[in-house]
Amino acid sequence: MNTQLFFQYIVAGVTYGTIYAIVAIGFNIIYNATGIINFAQGEFVMLGGMIAASLSGFMPLPSAILAAVIITMIIGALIEMIFIRWLDRPSVLRLIIITIGISIIIREAALFIWGEGVKALPYFTGTSVTVISIGDVHLSPQVLWSTGISAIMVIGLNLFFNYTLPGRQMRACSSNRNAARLCGINTKNMVTLSFILSAGIGALGGCVVSPMTYVQYDSGTGLAIKGFTVAILGGLGNSMAAVAAGMLLGILESFSIWIMPTAYKDVISISILLGMLFIKPSGLFGSAEAARLKDF
Amino acid sequence: MPLRKHFQIAALVAAVIAVQLAVTLSGNSHHLTQLTMSAYYSLVIVGLCLLIGYAGQISLGHAGFFAIGGYISGFLTTYNLLPYKDKAIVSIFAKTGLLVGRQDLYGGQALTFHPWTAGLIAVLATFVTALVIGGPVLKLKGHYLAMATLGFGIIVYRIVLGTEKLGAADGISDIPGFTLLPGLQVSGAAGLRIQNYYIAWGLVILSVTLLVNLVHSRIGRALRSIHGAEDAAQAMGIDTAGYKLKIFVLSAVLASIGGVFLTHYNGGIGPSEASIMKSVRYVAIVAIGGMANLWGALIMGFVLNFLSLRGYFGTYDDAVFGVILIVIMLFAPEGLITRSVFSNIRRLFGKAAPEAEV
Amino acid sequence: MAMLEVKELCKSFGGLRAVNNVGFSLEQGMIKALIGPNGAGKTTLFNLISGVIQADSGKVSFQQEEIQRLRPHQIASKGIARTFQHIRLFPGMTALENIMVGRHIHSRSGFFSGMLSLPWTWKEEKKIRSKAMEILEFLGIGELAGTEATSLAYGLQRTVELGRALACEPRLLLLDEPAAGLNMRETADVAKLITQIRDMGTTVLIVEHDMSLVMNISDEVLVLSYGQKIADDKPQAIQKNREVIRVYLGEDDA
Numbered sequence: 001m002n003t004q005l006f007f008q009y010i011v012a013g014v015t016y017g018t019i020y021a022i023v024a025i026g027f028n029i030i031y032n033a034t035g036i037i038n039f040a041q042g043e044f045v046m047l048g049g050m051i052a053a054s055l056s057g058f059m060p061l062p063s064a065i066l067a068a069v070i071i072t073m074i075i076g077a078l079i080e081m082i083f084i085r086w087l088d089r090p091s092v093l094r095l096i097i098i099t100i101g102i103s104i105i106i107r108e109a110a111l112f113i114w115g116e117g118v119k120a121l122p123y124f125t126g127t128s129v130t131v132i133s134i135g136d137v138h139l140s141p142q143v144l145w146s147t148g149i150s151a152i153m154v155i156g157l158n159l160f161f162n163y164t165l166p167g168r169q170m171r172a173c174s175s176n177r178n179a180a181r182l183c184g185i186n187t188k189n190m191v192t193l194s195f196i197l198s199a200g201i202g203a204l205g206g207c208v209v210s211p212m213t214y215v216q217y218d219s220g221t222g223l224a225i226k227g228f229t230v231a232i233l234g235g236l237g238n239s240m241a242a243v244a245a246g247m248l249l250g251i252l253e254s255f256s257i258w259i260m261p262t263a264y265k266d267v268i269s270i271s272i273l274l275g276m277l278f279i280k281p282s283g284l285f286g287s288a289e290a291a292r293l294k295d296f
Numbered sequence: 297m298p299l300r301k302h303f304q305i306a307a308l309v310a311a312v313i314a315v316q317l318a319v320t321l322s323g324n325s326h327h328l329t330q331l332t333m334s335a336y337y338s339l340v341i342v343g344l345c346l347l348i349g350y351a352g353q354i355s356l357g358h359a360g361f362f363a364i365g366g367y368i369s370g371f372l373t374t375y376n377l378l379p380y381k382d383k384a385i386v387s388i389f390a391k392t393g394l395l396v397g398r399q400d401l402y403g404g405q406a407l408t409f410h411p412w413t414a415g416l417i418a419v420l421a422t423f424v425t426a427l428v429i430g431g432p433v434l435k436l437k438g439h440y441l442a443m444a445t446l447g448f449g450i451i452v453y454r455i456v457l458g459t460e461k462l463g464a465a466d467g468i469s470d471i472p473g474f475t476l477l478p479g480l481q482v483s484g485a486a487g488l489r490i491q492n493y494y495i496a497w498g499l500v501i502l503s504v505t506l507l508v509n510l511v512h513s514r515i516g517r518a519l520r521s522i523h524g525a526e527d528a529a530q531a532m533g534i535d536t537a538g539y540k541l542k543i544f545v546l547s548a549v550l551a552s553i554g555g556v557f558l559t560h561y562n563g564g565i566g567p568s569e570a571s572i573m574k575s576v577r578y579v580a581i582v583a584i585g586g587m588a589n590l591w592g593a594l595i596m597g598f599v600l601n602f603l604s605l606r607g608y609f610g611t612y613d614d615a616v617f618g619v620i621l622i623v624i625m626l627f628a629p630e631g632l633i634t635r636s637v638f639s640n641i642r643r644l645f646g647k648a649a650p651e652a653e654v
Numbered sequence: 655m656a657m658l659e660v661k662e663l664c665k666s667f668g669g670l671r672a673v674n675n676v677g678f679s680l681e682q683g684m685i686k687a688l689i690g691p692n693g694a695g696k697t698t699l700f701n702l703i704s705g706v707i708q709a710d711s712g713k714v715s716f717q718q719e720e721i722q723r724l725r726p727h728q729i730a731s732k733g734i735a736r737t738f739q740h741i742r743l744f745p746g747m748t749a750l751e752n753i754m755v756g757r758h759i760h761s762r763s764g765f766f767s768g769m770l771s772l773p774w775t776w777k778e779e780k781k782i783r784s785k786a787m788e789i790l791e792f793l794g795i796g797e798l799a800g801t802e803a804t805s806l807a808y809g810l811q812r813t814v815e816l817g818r819a820l821a822c823e824p825r826l827l828l829l830d831e832p833a834a835g836l837n838m839r840e841t842a843d844v845a846k847l848i849t850q851i852r853d854m855g856t857t858v859l860i861v862e863h864d865m866s867l868v869m870n871i872s873d874e875v876l877v878l879s880y881g882q883k884i885a886d887d888k889p890q891a892i893q894k895n896r897e898v899i900r901v902y903l904g905e906d907d908a
Contacts, residue, residue, distance in 0.1 A: 037439040083626065091629075092438040093354055097583060098625045100356075100576060104618030111611075221572065225450065228443055263458025270447040270454075277444050278432040506769040513768030513775060514761050514782070517747075521755045524744035531704060531738075532822065533730035533759035542765060 007137040009254045015143050015212060017250020018150045019045065022205035023227025024234065024242035025157070026198035032174040032237050033194035036095050040079070040103035041202060042224030043110075047072045048203025049215035050110060053119035061122065069203045075106075076199025080192045103220060110217035118214040121207060128211070146208040153201055154243060170194060174237075222266065229273040235283030245284065301512060304591065305505055312497045316490065328489045330605040332561060334598055335496035337578075339503055339554035341597040342590055343547030344578050346507055349588030350516065351543040352523035353434060354442050356575050357449025358551050363570035364425060365418045365552025366559035367456055370468040372414035373560075375461075378407040398472065411474030415556045419549060426548035430541045446572065453570040467566030474560055482560050492561060499557065500594075503550060507590055519543065523588075573614050577604075580621045586630060655718065657682045657857050658703070658826060663712030663722075665702055672698040673709075674881040680826070685848065685858045687868040687889075690878035691901060696861045697739055699878070700830055703859075704736050705729040716826065731759050735824035737815045739831045739861075743803045749814045750799040753786040756821025789817045793847070809840045820851065827851065829860040833867050845871050869893065877901070 023041055030038045052068035059067065083098055090098075123130070124145045131138045161167040172180040173190040181187050206215060230249050234241030249269055256268045276283065319327045344358050377395065380386045389395050389409075396410040409417070433444045456462050463469070473483025481488055482495060510516050521529040522536045530536050559565045568574065581600055585592030600617075603609060609616045656679035665673040673695045680686050688696050701707045703714055705726040714722040721729055735756070744752050761782055763775040790796045793813050798806065803814055812832060819827055829848070833841045845867050852858055862868050868875060868889065875892045877885040879901045885892055892898055 037443075083622065087626070093442075094625050094629050096354070096439060096442045097579065097621055101580075101618045101620075101622035101625065104573075104576065104614060105622065108612065108615035108618060225443075225447070232443075261458065263464075264454060266454045267451050270451050273447050274444055274451075277436055277440050281436070281440060509771040510765065510769045513771070514758065514763040514779070515765055515768045517751060517755055518758055520747060521744045524746060525742045527706065527726070528738065528742035528744065529755070530706075530726035531730055531736050531742075532755050532818070533727050534755075535725075535727045546765075 004137070009258070010251060011137070011139055011143055013251030013254030014247060015146060015209065015250070016253065017247040018146055019205055019209045019213070019223065019246075020226045020230045020249055021243045021246025022150060022153070022201055023223050024230035024246055025154070025239045026202045027227055027231045028237050028239045028242060029157075029198045029201075030194050031231075033170055034084075034191050036084070036099070037228070038195075038198065039096065039099040039224060040106060040220070041198065041227055042220035042222070043103050043106040044072055044076060044199045044202030044220075045206035045223050046110065046215050046217070046220040047075065047106065048206030049121065049210035049219070050114055050119055050206075050217070051203075052207045053121050053210065053215070054114070056121055061124065064121075065204070065207045068207060069200050072203035073196045073200040076195040077192055080195035084195075085188060085191070103224065107218055107220055114217055116217065118216045120210045120214045123211045124208075140212065142208075142211050146212070149208045150205065153204060154239070157197075157201070157239070166193060225266075225273070226269050229269050229276070232273060232276050232281065233284055235285050238283065238285065241283065241285040301508055305501070305508065308501055308504065308594075312494075312501065316493055320490065325489055327606070328493045329484070330602055332489075332493045332496040333558060333605055334601040335493075335500045336554040336558035336561070337601045338500050338594055338597045339557075340551040340578055341581050341585075341593050342500075342504055342507055343550030345582045345585065345587070345590055345593035346511075346519075347543050347547040348579070348582050349586075349590075349593075350511065350519040350523060351540050353540055353544065354579070355445040355544075355547070356442055356572070356579060357445040357447070357452070358547070358578050359570050359572075359574035360449040360452035361422050361426065361548040361551035362555040362558075362574070363452055363456060363565070363567075364422045365555030366565040366569060367462055367468065367555075368418035368421050369411070369414045369556040370471045370559045370565050371462060372409035372417060373411050373474075374408060374468055374471055376406040376408060378405060381407060411472060411560060415474075415560075418556050419552050422548050422552035423545060426545040427541070430544040430548075434537065434540045434544060446575075449570065449572055449575045453567060453572070456570055457567040463566075465567060467564060468559075469564035471559055471563050471565070473563070482557060484561055484563050496557065496561070499553070504590060504594060511590065515539070520588075573617075576621070577614075577617045580617045580624075583629075584620055584624045656680060657684075657717060658859070659713070659715040660699075660703070661713040661715075663699070663702060663714065664710045665698060665707065666710055671881050673702060675712075676878070676881070676883050677712075678876050678883065678886050680857060680859060682825075682857050683852065683855070684873045685852050685860065685871055686874045686876060687872040688859065688861045688876050688878065689863070689865075689868055693880075694878040695881040696878055697830060698881075700736070700828055700859075700861055703729075704734060704828060730822065733822075733825035734828065735819040735822035735826075736828035737812075737819050737830055737832060739834065741808075741811050741815055743811055743815055743818075745802075745804045747803060748800050749795070749803045749806065749817075750783070750786055750790065752803045752814055753789055753817045753821050754782050756789075756818040757782045757785055759822055786817075786821060789820055792820075793817050809836055812836065812844075816847070820856075824856060827856050827858045829858060829862075831861055831863065833862060833864045841867055 023045060026041045026044065027037060030036055030041070048068050051071055052064045055064035055067055079102055083102060123140070123142050125141045128140070130141055132141050132144070161171055169180070169185045170190050170193060172183065172185060173187050177187055226249065230242055230246045233249060234245035249272065252272070253265055253268055256265060315331065316328070319325065319331065340358055340362050344355060347353050347355055377386050377389075381390070390407070394410055394413045395407055397405060397407055429448060433441065433448070436444055457465060473481055473485070476482050476495060480491065480495060482492060484492075518529065518534045518539060521532065522534065522539060526536050555569070581597045582593050585594070585596035604613055604616075658680035660679070661677045663673055663676045664671070676695075676699060688699065690696055698707070702709050702722070705721070705724050705728070709722050712722065713720055716732055716734060719732070721732060724732075744755060761778050763778055767775050787796065787799060790799055793816070795810060795813055798810065798814075803811065806814065816829070816832065832848070833844050836844060841864055848858055848860065849871050872889050875885070875887065875889050876883060877892060877895070877898050884897045884901060885895045887895065
């Protein structure tokens with residue numbers, strides 16, 4: 001394989017890796033605040049892409065994206081308030097099934113609204129054939145947009161959790177819910193906030209990658225699985241590690257096409273997931289105790 | 297208590313017969329097809345109910361076992377070995393009577409595995425798979441267990457969807473029926489509808505009887521104790537990991553038997569039988585029937601599968617099951633057909649509510 | 655020969671030495687009490703003996719057989735039964751059914767015989783049921799047989815859990831704080847019961863905070879503090895032991 005092909009694979013891997021990492025970060029935010037794994041996480045990405053694509057038909061692109069993100073955030077808040085907020089110490093099993101049910105309903109609603117077709121936002125700059133060349137490597141500018149915006153999101157989240165009051169309140173909540181409540185933190189609102197944040201970043205992620213990867217009504221499930229794999233790979237709850245793990249998975253998947261038919265691409269990521277769960281559930285970068293600390 | 301158990305099974309037999317007579321005499325014989333299919337799905341559901349309700353382990357990938365059974369059996373009974381008949385291993389198979397010659401779709405000659413052999417191999421393969429993955433998977437808890445089983449289901453789905461030899465997106469078709477016993481044919485032929493209805497439901501009655509017996513036995517009690525307080529169960533000498541694995545494998549084998557029979561009845565199988573939605577559907581039915589309630593799961597399975605197969609849910613099939621899952625989990629996590637519902641009904645009729653177990 | 659021998663047992667959690675080089679022995683027919691301030695490592699020691707957790711090093715021998723590497727259900731089948739500090743009855747099952755689970759090791763009906771409901775299993779079930787009933791009556795709570803176990807009063811739940819352990823017909827009975835949460839009358843009843851059990855041939859190792867119970871019925875007392883054994887002697891001697899007094903009451907009272 002020549003260097004050009006090699007870098008193309010890397011670029012493809014990074015592109016997909018970014019979106020996997022974003023889904024993983026979404027998982028982590030909700031998990032950290034609540035201990036719940038939100039199976040509907042992938043649907044937020046799908047909704048972001050689909051809503052923005054629809055709106056971009058009659059709105060300028062930046063407003064379409066902004067509107068899509070806001071709408072998805074509202075949906076995230078509604079989900080939490082309608083389905084989760086009033087549950088009284090639900091069992092893990094019950095929560096799993098509820099979030100699966102939610103993801104199914106969102107998916108079916110998407111099918112009803114948009115049908116089975118694929119949608120995509122227009123490329124932010126240029127078209128699908130515009131190319132930026134860095135030496136031997138040819139990239140679409142969209143890759144720079146997606147990695148750039150995702151990086152800004154991750155940095156923004158870091159700043160939020162470390163330097164703003166609500167962010168620190170959320171971290172307190174995830175460390176020790178009862179103690180947080182005793183400090184006057186409204187833990188129920190923190191849970192809603194975590195859903196809003198997860199929905200928002202998922203939606204934004206969906207918007208930036210959709211020009212390249214397309215979205216359709218059932219894109220959510222596959223993304224959720226990959227996102228979960230990445231979250232586990234990095235250590236559940238550890239979002240910085242999720243970024244690295246996302247890149248790792250994306251690149252591994254990308255190169256796997258070299259040795260096995262594309263149809264089996266998913267089998268790779270799931271086998272990695274199963275392997276991690278069986279051998280080292282605390283993740284590549286995690287230790288059992290760190291997993292318990294559950295920091296951003 | 298044994299009397300109650302026998303009464304329940306007798307009631308089931310009576311119901312099965314009654315439904316058949318009602319359907320045939322009202323001229324809706326074609327309904328028998330969906331009723332028969334419903335029966336085979338029920339095999340998966342009762343096994344899953346035992347796993348989730350009694351052993352306390354969730355599986356979001358049980359459709360995978362169904363598919364392994366159906367696909368292996370379907371593949372072996374349609375893959376033509378005639379071009380390889382000179383290879384050593386094929387002639388061994390032929391000499392030991394495992395193969396059978398038949399006419400293929402285009403009138404040519406074909407040499408495939410005998411359906412009985414294929415079915416046994418399929419179930420055996422499922423048994424081994426469940427045994428192998430069950431060990432590590434069942435050590436996981438909560439979300440991790442759910443994800444691992446989900447992952448297993450997706451792997452099976454992707455393999456059958458992506459493999460040319462297994463028909464890829466189109467699945468395998470033209471799968472022959474087979475002679476279960478002299479005089480009993482498993483096949484989709486219109487003239488054999490009633491026979492197949494009874495074969496299917498007979499299988500279900502047999503399985504339910506075995507499972508109900510198990511639930512009321514020493515092992516059933518041990519399972520309930522595992523579900524209730526696993527550490528205490530271990531302290532009582534119960535090998536909890538071993539039992540969980542055995543139940544997992546049992547439920548997987550039941551699912552694959554359903555898969556084998558349905559495939560031969562339908563004459564075909566497609567990747568959708570292995571999809572996540574199918575697995576979710578099975579879990580939804582167990583949930584709505586009452587997690588630890590074999591009869592509830594059976595009734596709900598029968599009703600919901602029949603409605604779904606007849607197309608009553610239209611294109612919103614998946615949405616219906618999604619909604620059921622959420623509604624049940626939010627408002628009635630113990631399921632709809634629980635002891636409290638039964639005792640409320642009994643109170644309505646003026647009888648006292650019994651204390652003992654269903 | 656000693657029925658139970660613990661040698662140089664160690665267990666750490668992270669940096670904390672929960673059990674630090676503990677050794678002792680238990681003769682057959684003895685009632686031995688394990689006492690110590692909170693956090694001394696008593697329940698950890700229990701969990702090590704019953705197989706719930708694995709020791710880092712050291713040996714546990716039961717009837718001359720090493721059991722420290724065995725899993726809980728294997729240890730149970732060797733003849734060691736236990737109760738739990740925070741009652742672990744099986745919810746959704748009656749008091750009788752809870753005790754019937756205790757008969758698991760002494761019965762054989764398996765998957766196949768259960769599914770086929772073979773006649774010999776019916777006889778076995780009858781025997782299990784009547785033996786469990788016997789135990790309930792021995793404990794004086796026969797009339798509670800059909801009540802859901804977790805709906806019983808706290809003291810009665812403790813009794814049922816004890817009954818469940820007795821159903822295993824153990825050679826060694828491990829009781830984890832059997833008098834916790836009981837009033838004086840109930841505690842005296844428990845003390846009498848434990849002595850009765852010992853007189854019927856079962857050796858007993860009990861973790862307890864209630865000193866009246868410990869001093870009244872124990873043949874020997876083992877004192878732990880911060881994971882280490884600081885005394886192992888007859889009750890009267892323990893009461894006069896300066897280290898023990900210091901550990902419980904502080905420096906000034908020694």
